[in-house]
Amino acid sequence: MVQIVRRLFTKRESEVAEEEARARGDYVEYFTEEATSEFRHQVLDLINDLSDELRRNFEKEIGSILVREYGVPFLVGPNLIPEDDFRTFVLKRAKADQIMDIIHITMDLTERSYGSYKAYLTLVRTVSIRLRENKMAYDLVDGQIVRKKSQELHAAVVQPALTLLHGRKRFSEVERQYQDGLKELSEGHWGDAVTDANAAVELALRIVLGYEQGQLPSLLGEARKKGYFGQAQERSLRRAVDGFSALSEIRNSQGDAHGNTTDEATAWLCIHWAGALIVYIVQRDEDLNFSR
Structure with missing residues (x-):
């Protein structure tokens, strides 16, 4: 079975040392996009535990899926049996985003397994x-x-947006569209991520307004008139609301249908803007409906 992760003394000490370094103002790297040898072995051990528990050859299954999806005859070499080809790929050859592919496939296969x-x-x-x-x-x-x-930003925007949307059938398409934007980001498709972020906000606004069509600037204007951003005559949020129209402008000039000229930082900005606005729209809509 999948082994429980243990809070070893060395790990706790490392975390304490990092917190002390941050408190002193020393630079401590928060994230890395490099998959260490330790992490690779942990992923492989996890897959082997699942294979034993669910009585499936996950190494062979995952390797077969990767070969098919990557469009290659093998992952490492032609003279290796499938299991060795997969293990060598995980431990020696796979890039960090390919390790994420492996984790994603593992989760999908596990979720679909009986019992x-x-x-x-x-x-x-x-x-x-x-x-x-x-x-x-x-x-x-x-x-x-x-x-x-x-x-x-991840904790304050992305997670609340996905958590809020999840389970709300009325906004299931908004959730899917926002998830698509995150997927495009993970694959480095910046223009596509911008387009999906804009589309997710437009869809959320159409749902709460009861409209079939409409683009972001006009939808924001209609939402303001209907009190989604305070009283229509108030100006306190007007600049902030109008500022979100820039999301549409970026999409129109740099999205996937317009040359994919944007960069990663701009794509992340659009995703964060969209997440914050979606959370506000959905919560505001529920507040307004409750008070009516």
């Missing part, structure tokens, strides 16, 4: 801990791996 609910929950918890303790620039949010650049 695997307990194993899946343990897997989710273990992956989250391993990502955090290895300072990987990735996180697990509602079963999906996402890239994170700022712990503060």
Whole structure:
């Protein structure tokens, strides 16, 4: 079975030392996009534990999926049996984002396995801990791996947006669209991420306003008229609301349909803007409906 992650003395001491360094004002790296040897072995051990518990050859299954999806005849070399090819790939060859592919496939296979609910929950918890303790620039949010650049923004914007949307059937398409944006970010498709962020906000606004169509600037204007940003005549939030129209402008000039000219920082800005605005819109809509 999947082994419980243990809080070893050396790990606790390392965390204490880092906190003391931060308190002194010393630079401490928060995230890394390099998969260490320790992390690679932890991932492989996790897969082997699942293979034993669920009685499946996960190494062979995951390797087969990777070969097919990457469009290659093998992962490392033609003279290796599939299991050795996969193990060597994990330990020696795979880049960090490819390790994330492996984790994603492992979670998907586990979730779909018969009688695997307990194993899946343990897997989710273990992956989250391993990502955090290895300072990987990735996180697990509602079963999906996402890239994170700022712990503060990630915790304050991305997680609340996904948590708020999850389980609200009315906004299921908004959740899917926002998830698509995060997926595009993790794959380095900056223009696509901008487009998805803009589309998620537009969709959320159409739902609360009851509109079939409309683009972001006009939808924000309508939402303001209907009291979603305070009284229509008030100007306290007007500049902030109008500022979000820049999301549409970026999409129109730099999104995937307009040459994909944006960069990673701008894509993250759009994702964070969209997440913050979606949280506000959904919560405000529920408050307004409750008071009516």
